[in-house]
Amino acid sequence: MAGTEDPGAPVRPLRAQLLKWVGNKQRFAHEIAAQLPALGDGTYFEPFLGSGAVLATLAPPRAVASDAFGPLVGIWQALAADPEALKGWYADRWQRCTEAPDRVTAYEEIKAAYNAAPNPADLLFLSRSCYGGVVRFRKADGHMSTPCGVHRPIPPAAFAARVDLWRERTAGAAFEHLDYRAALALAGAGDVVYCDPPYTHTQAILYGAQAFRLEELFAEVAAAKRRGARVALSIDGSKKSGDVLCDVPVPPGLFEREVLVNVGRSMLRRFQMPGQDLRGEGVVDRLLLTY
Template sequence: MGQMSLEIGYTRPKGQVFKWLGSKFKFAYTITAYFPEQYNRYIEPFIGAGAMLATVAPEEGIAGDALAPLIEAWKILQEDPEHLIEHYTTHFHEFVEAPKETYARILSRYNETPNGPDLLVLTRTCYGGVVRFTKEGKMSTPSGMHKPMSIKTFRAVVHEWRERLKGTTFYHQSFEETMAMAKEGDLVYCDPPYIASQRILYGAQSFQFQRLLEVIESCKSRGVKVVLSIDGKKKSGKQKIALEVPDGLFEREHFVSCGASMLRRFQKSGEKMKGEDVHDRLLLTW
């Protein structure tokens, strides 16, 4: 198994397949700057919108998530990208004619029969990419006001991402199962639901941060390097989020400026966002 090298550096894709609150698309350069220069496989147990994965574009990668339709969509992108493009194209034209009605119909259909292509369309047309679910697992985000990505751009993005993800295998499974696959020399990047700010988002209701820390400790003991993105600072750096983390688990801590919180924008219904900038915390086990 060969090791990946950062001699050339990473390049971010030109656009995103999913529009997703919490995506690291804008900050991928900053985060990857803290990655080790060499490692074996790249592993993500909370794949979400996949921005970090597409930026790394690993020769050998593993990506997992507990949301089945999400993994379905990623597998379709790899195996039959034209299916996703055709699905998006059909609904794009419907959105132009009747955006709210089209969104409501797709949302109802998805909640009745969850599936990957509909989830993708919903994330691109819902409010701010806020992928919000009820405790019963129903997506509940209202429609957005923006115009969806053009068909031409979406097609180009899908094909670029297919090329970038060709070395990755996707799994519908828990983060524990994905991280258990990591071996000595691998790199794991964790971007779980945030403790203080993402309780309304998918999977957050059942997520246990302390359990994740236990699994990270197990990875570290096996010689796996782990990077964790988690709550850092809010209120433009004035308030640091307190985390209960075992002493010695992480060797380094850094903060990444993320600009104004889109989740707060959603919750405040368009009010002014002055003083609402957030900073993510990066924790590294080496």
């Protein structure tokens, strides 16, 4: 498996999501993982963890997986330390919504509880039941604002099976609540880093994305490269099925090559244009590699 002690083994796709998250890489995480170098004795770092798709697909023996969003990290820490609690969080809220006379009202009550006191238990269920899996936050107050989805969230037994699978695939990871700069500062010679930051052209609604500065990330990537870490970075490529090229000023010489990854139709446009024709909303990402 790429990124482990056996670089000749194929990367195993992992189709079942644990979390739904805007911009998640689940469907093509195996394509990204296949581009990562063999880990050897190094450590894998993922400083923008999000849905953890690449981490779980790669299943590295040693990893530091982190995010600046505390409630999200709390979900991952529960997966590692107390998976039964994670199953219980989901089952309790799923039952409340299922048994309620009005599922939307029950969802809104859970969302209100989360917004009053952000916590991993509520966020877990909301991520799996919100409209289109687009977890969005208002800039004014940081509150989650996504309405209830039209789909039925998976039953607790199916979610519990995913918890067991994901715990196995992420067993080598330490989950940390860290700013990406602090996480990248830990990476050095022999380590492998995958960065999936908020995209400048499409993801301003992500938690904390309004304050994110891509040029600051490039500076941290350059520092990690000088220390001997090998860094892969997903970034805007094109949208509108190739009609719009995203102009992202990449510092010359920082990356050795790039790979284009077709990520399908825009998740955000599916949210913004329900029921409309999305054939012209194809998106291609750039995967930039320092090696």
